Each structure stands twice: as structure tokens, then as C-alpha cells.
Amino acid sequence: MSLLHADIPSGFPGLYGTTASLMLNGIYAETDSFALVEDPDPTVAGNVCRFQASASFDGLLRLILPATNATVGMANRTWLANIPNSTGRQPMIHQFRNASNAALTTITVNPSGAIEARRGGEGGTLLGTSDPNALVANAWQHVETKVLFSSTVGTVEVRVEGVPVLELTGVNTSSSDLECGIVAWTNPGDGTGGITTWYAKDLLVWDGAGSVDNDFFGSVSIYALLTDADISLNWTPSTGSTGWDLLDESPPNDADYISAPDPAPAAAVMSLTNLPADVTSVRGLISFVRAAKTDGGDGDLQVSLTSGANTDAGADRPMTTAFTYWKDVSEVNPGTGVFWTPTEVDAMDIEFDRTV
Numbered sequence: 001m002s003l004l005h006a007d008i009p010s011g012f013p014g015l016y017g018t019t020a021s022l023m024l025n026g027i028y029a030e031t032d033s034f035a036l037v038e039d040p041d042p043t044v045a046g047n048v049c050r051f052q053a054s055a056s057f058d059g060l061l062r063l064i065l066p067a068t069n070a071t072v073g074m075a076n077r078t079w080l081a082n083i084p085n086s087t088g089r090q091p092m093i094h095q096f097r098n099a100s101n102a103a104l105t106t107i108t109v110n111p112s113g114a115i116e117a118r119r120g121g122e123g124g125t126l127l128g129t130s131d132p133n134a135l136v137a138n139a140w141q142h143v144e145t146k147v148l149f150s151s152t153v154g155t156v157e158v159r160v161e162g163v164p165v166l167e168l169t170g171v172n173t174s175s176s177d178l179e180c181g182i183v184a185w186t187n188p189g190d191g192t193g194g195i196t197t198w199y200a201k202d203l204l205v206w207d208g209a210g211s212v213d214n215d216f217f218g219s220v221s222i223y224a225l226l227t228d229a230d231i232s233l234n235w236t237p238s239t240g241s242t243g244w245d246l247l248d249e250s251p252p253n254d255a256d257y258i259s260a261p262d263p264a265p266a267a268a269v270m271s272l273t274n275l276p277a278d279v280t281s282v283r284g285l286i287s288f289v290r291a292a293k294t295d296g297g298d299g300d301l302q303v304s305l306t307s308g309a310n311t312d313a314g315a316d317r318p319m320t321t322a323f324t325y326w327k328d329v330s331e332v333n334p335g336t337g338v339f340w341t342p343t344e345v346d347a348m349d350i351e352f353d354r355t356v
Contacts, residue, residue: 002210003284003329004065008201009222010077011039011046015288015325017251018047023061025290026324029182030062040079040199041140048079048201051091051187059187063205068099068179071208075144075217076185079199080137083113091198092122092186094145099181105147105173107158109135109196115143115166117156120175122188127156127173130166134158142202142219149174162219180207212331212339213284220283223275224250231269231349235260244270252290254323260354262297267353269306274346282340284331287350291326293319300356303328306349310335316355 007027008014016022018036037050051059065072074094084090090108097103103121110116112132118124135141141160148155154173158166185200202222208214227244235258237243246256247270258268275282285305293299303314303326314328333340340348 002213005205006222007203009224012224013250014047029064032060048199052197053187062184068181069207072180073146073206075204076200077140077202078143081197084196095184096180097182098177128168134165225272227270229271234266235268264354267351269351287328292323298356302353304351
């Protein structure tokens with residue numbers, strides 16, 4: 001793996017609308033004192049993550065990675081409602097944890113607007129601090145962090161809008177394990193008030209494995225492409241005679257769906273909306289599907305992306321009887337072996353195949 005996760009695209013209602021509990025249906029492991037709200041930027045529409053801690057809970061969104069790795073990167077656009085007024089109330093905009101959920105390295109913002117790197121979690125050993133005003137209040141800024149976990153030769157680099165603001169080498173970046181298996185966006189709980197509310201969108205996670213997407217992405221945006229036409233429906237719509245318009249809803253309406261009986265029909269194939277015209281390059285695609293089976297019998301689903309005669313097949317997965325999100329990563333065009341171009345993405349189709 002390299003590209004692991006992308007979610008909460010700018011200017012879009014999102015997969016989940018404002019129903020944060022949907023995020024626990026197969027994608028994220030935990031949400032606490034967390035909400036999906038309208039973008040705080042009055043010039044931009046769409047829902048974003050809000051981290052607003054309480055006296056009892058940290059504001060938290062936690063993601064389990066598909067595998068542990070010694071190098072992991074996190075990125076997102078960050079909006080601070082205010083610069084924190086106390087060293088004890090610093091937003092933890094990126095936190096790297098081991099597979100047992102213990103904090104390894106945490107990136108925080110201090111009362112001078114500087115970015116800090118700490119070994120461990122809140123209040124952990126300070127590894128380094130950027131210059132003041134690395135982040136400002138009431139503006140979206142793209143923040144990306146790369147950490148190599150080591151007790152002797154660890155590295156931390158944080159970039160804001162693609163520009164390095166903190167670079168540490170030869171440091172101890174691990175309070176326990178030497179590999180990261182969980183990441184989190186979080187905020188410290190505090191019963192005394194004065195918590196800094198902060199927001200995030202364009203969430204991105206990658207690791208050091210693979211041959212592409214294994215280093216800084218830069219200031220990228222995430223876009224949602226929705227089904228917009230049936231190419232070969234084949235499956236049965238729950239209502240009407242088309243299928244694509246039952247799958248393009250945000251948040252999802254589980255009463256609208258397409259279904260495949262047993263024996264399975266041919267795959268359902270649909271086209272997707274185009275990228276914005278100003279997109280000049282593509283670093284990867286992730287397909288999301290929300291699916292379930294109706295009983296305890298066998299029912300496997302495979303979601304694939306097709307480019308002409310070439311198909312990038314997703315994992316063949318047994319479904320559950322509860323609606324669950326599943327995702328697959330496609331970093332390169334299966335026909336060319338290199339990154340997708342915007343033109344190829346616009347011509348791409350998505351395919352739903354019941355395999356069992």
C-alpha cells in the first residue's frame with residue numbers, strides 16, 4: 001500500500017451528510033465529541049469535520065490502517081477557530097499511534113501559532129517547534145506530516161501549503177512500537193473551558209510502502225465523483241427503472257438500492273461525474289460503496305474501476321447483513337501502469353459485481 005485513505009472532500013456534502021454515526025459503518029474506528037458541520041468558511045459550501053472537545057471526552061476521529069508501517073503520512077486542510085490560549089489546550093491536528101492505540105508521535109499547535117512535534121501524546125516529550133504563526137486562525141491551510149518511527153534515527157517533517165515549517169532528524173519518534181497502525185485527528189478534553197475548536201477536510205493518509213504515493217503529496221484536494229448514468233444496469237433497482245440515481249445520494253438512503261439475486265446477474269456498470277475542469281493531475285482514486293446482503297447466506301461483492309478494456313478490480317468481499325462501507329484504492333490506470341490522467345478519470349466507469 002501507499003495511498004491508504006482519502007475522505008471529506010471540499011465543497012461536497014460528503015458520504016455521510018451530517019450523520020457522523022455513519023462514519024463508524026466500516027470506515028473509522030471511533031468518533032468522540034465530533035460532528036460533521038457546514039464549512040466555517042462562509043464562501044464555501046459543504047460539510048467538514050469539527051473537533052470540539054468537552055470536559056469528558058477528547059474531540060476524536062480515529063482510523064485503523066490496513067497494515068503497520070515505519071513511515072506514515074497524514075494530510076488535511078486545517079481551520080482553527082482561534083489560536084489556543086493555553087499550552088494545555090493545544091489541538092492535536094495529526095496523531096500517529098501504534099496498533100494497540102498508544103500515541104507514538106503527535107503534532108500540535110501552541111499559543112504562538114507554532115507547530116510542535118511531541119513523542120507520545122498530549123504533554124509528551126517535545127521534539128521540536130516551528131517558527132510562530134505557522135498556522136493562523138479563521139483560514140484554511142493545508143498541513144501534511146511525515147514521520148519515520150525510530151528510537152534513534154526518527155524523522156518528522158511538517159509542511160504547510162507544501163512549504164516545510166518543521167524538519168527534525170535523528171530524534172526518538174516512538175514512545176513504544178516502531179511502526180504506526182492507527183492515526184487520529186483529535187483535540188484534548190479539558191473541564192476548565194477555553195478549548196480551541198478546529199475543523200478539517202480533505203483528509204489523506206499514506207505510508208512508505210509501494211512504488212508510488214509513498215512520500216509527500218503536497219497541497220492536494222479531494223473530489224467526490226458520483227454515479228450519473230447506467231451503462232449496463234443488469235441489477236434490479238428498488239424503485240423505478242434506473243440504478244445510478246439510487247446510488248448518488250448523500251447521506252445514503254438505505255431504502256434506495258440496486259440488488260443482485262442468486263444466481264448472480266452480470267455486473268452493473270455506471271459512469272461517474274467528471275473532475276473539475278481545472279484539475280491537472282491525479283494522485284489516486286478510492287472507490288467507496290455502501291452495501292449489505294439480505295440474509296445469512298453467501299453474498300460477495302467486488303467493486304472495480306474500468307478504463308476502456310482494462311479493469312482495476314477491487315477486493316472480492318463477503319457482505320454482512322448490516323449496511324457497511326467498503327473501499328478500494330486505485331493509484332494507477334490499469335491500462336497504462338502510471339497515474340490516471342484527468343481525461344482517463346472522466347472516461348472511467350465503476351462496476352459492481354456479485355461474485356458469489
